[in-house]
Amino acid sequence: MRAAIVGAGSLGTIIGALINQAGKQIDLVDTYKDHVDTLNRSGATITGAIDLNVPVKAYTPDQVTGTYDLVFLLTKQTSNQETLSHLLPHLHPDSSVCTLQNGIPEHSVATIAGRERTLGGAVGFGATWLRPGVSSLTSSYEAVKSFAFEIGEIDGVIRPRLQVIQQYLECVGKTTIRTDLMGIRFSKVLMNATFSGMSAALGCTFGDVLADPKAMTCLAFVADECIKVARAHGVRLVAMQGEDLEFFELRGAADIPSKMALYRKIWGAHTGLRASMLQDLEKGRDTEINYINGLICQKGRERDVATPFNDKLVELVTEAQTRRGVNNSGYLSRFDTLLKIHAHDLPGQVAW
16 A cells, blocks of 8 residues: 655644554655655654654655555645646556545545545644644644544445545544545534634634634634535534534524533634644735635525625635735724624623
């Protein structure tokens, strides 16, 4: 079995290191040559929740030879066309491409890599890229061991290749095979749209969002819109990290305080995390906002479901992206008009 991680950024570096440490050889492929050179020279280094250094083999795309039986796709969706076009010569008819990207990328990946090769899954932990060869695990290691991945096929059929993929990913943490991949995907979209969206829009950590009642009020509306859009498309969100995310649906703003304990329970293990979209903004790169919050907006328009809070997050992150800068917490005031619409029903303070 010849396997590779394509997109050895913050998550890919950690996943690759832990798979290699467990004795399964997997190549790391990335376009950043300094990063690739450091990985080959000094190994993959993990800091944060764990401290680890593991020898790995890394390549730039032009250095890749031969074909792979299994590829984990961890690049940004913004580069899918280029990445997958370059990858095609290194796939054979029975290769598997497992996309672990944000959003709901399976269908677009399948149009390039082939539907018969494509499957996917959601990642249940976060990381921050620090410098060439080094990534920080910003979720707790307990969260990784308990809720690392949920994987499945587009059509929900459990095929033998899922067990092979599970064996690789369980080197990192618990990996669950599911028959409802789209439910998983919408659940992960909610998880990303809420805290990743707010983190990117406000230039702060997940913990900063959790600690700000106004930010959490806005976040609760973001989650509610995601659930209503998914339901309009005939999809029910599945439980993640042992919790029913459908619980976050709102009948009205007065419901918000009752949701806060579960937000803290789920995201309390990730307070140090800075969204990958925020990391992109800090590096002057384009973000995946259109594939996360923008996806909710797009799917909402398809079913006439209003998504004003997700629209606002897309607006804020897109503005920051255009000027190659980062917003700050003062940008919360940009939500005031939306919050006034619900003023008659808003609690005086979001209480934990």
